[in-house]
Amino acid sequence: MGIALQKRLLTSKFENSVHEMMINIMLANTFIRMRMDEAFEDTDLTFPQYNLLRILNGAYPAGYSRGEISRRMIDRAPDMTRMIDRLVKRGLVERARSGEDGRQAITTITAKGRALIAPVNAKVKAVHKKVGEMISEDDARQISQLLEKLYGYDAQAMAGGDSED
Structure with missing residues (x-):
């Protein structure tokens, strides 16, 4: 497991590598969306x-x-x-x-x-x-x-x- 994921979720247990990958994708999506939301926050x-x-x-x-x-x-x-x-x-x-x-x-x-x-x-x-x-x-x-x-x-x-x- 990646260290960043372990630190972010405070866990080291996943069902398998596919489960870990899916969590990573969801967190990456959240990271990118937050940056994108900042880009147009003044536009409503x-x-x-x-x-x-x-x-x-x-x-x-x-x-x-x-x-x-x-x-x-x-x-x-x-x-x-x-x-x-x-x-x-x-x-x-x-x-x-x-x-x-x-x-x-x-x-x-x-x-x-x-x-x-x-x-x-x-x-x-x-x-x-x-x-x-x-x-x-x-x-x-x-x-x-x-x-x-x-x-x-x-x-x-x-x-x-x-x-x-």
Whole structure:
């Protein structure tokens, strides 16, 4: 067992190495999320809202349907419609009917939304840099490859796809 994990949890007993690994991943997630939350604490945004704005900013000036946004989210938001509604009320995104399919609404980021996340993106890059100072590029690649083994087995489910489509 790693010394940092043992000190953090004040225990040295795990069922097996898989259990230890899962605890390590959860603690690493908490560590990174706390740093990310600090990056946008002055914006009154949640991580999922920031993620949604980042996705739409990448599509700018175009936008995405609710379903496409959901597929691209890091965390699956259970009620995407309400989250978009809250961002519309704040003037950070707009919704309009699709020109191709009038039944579908397309959400786009507004100038206000772009202005809000620009400084946040700089803070997020600072978090990337800080984490990069703790872990080498080679280690980061290796960790990414190993983590993809965990969720890559069911990439379609992770992407919000339906196996019956």
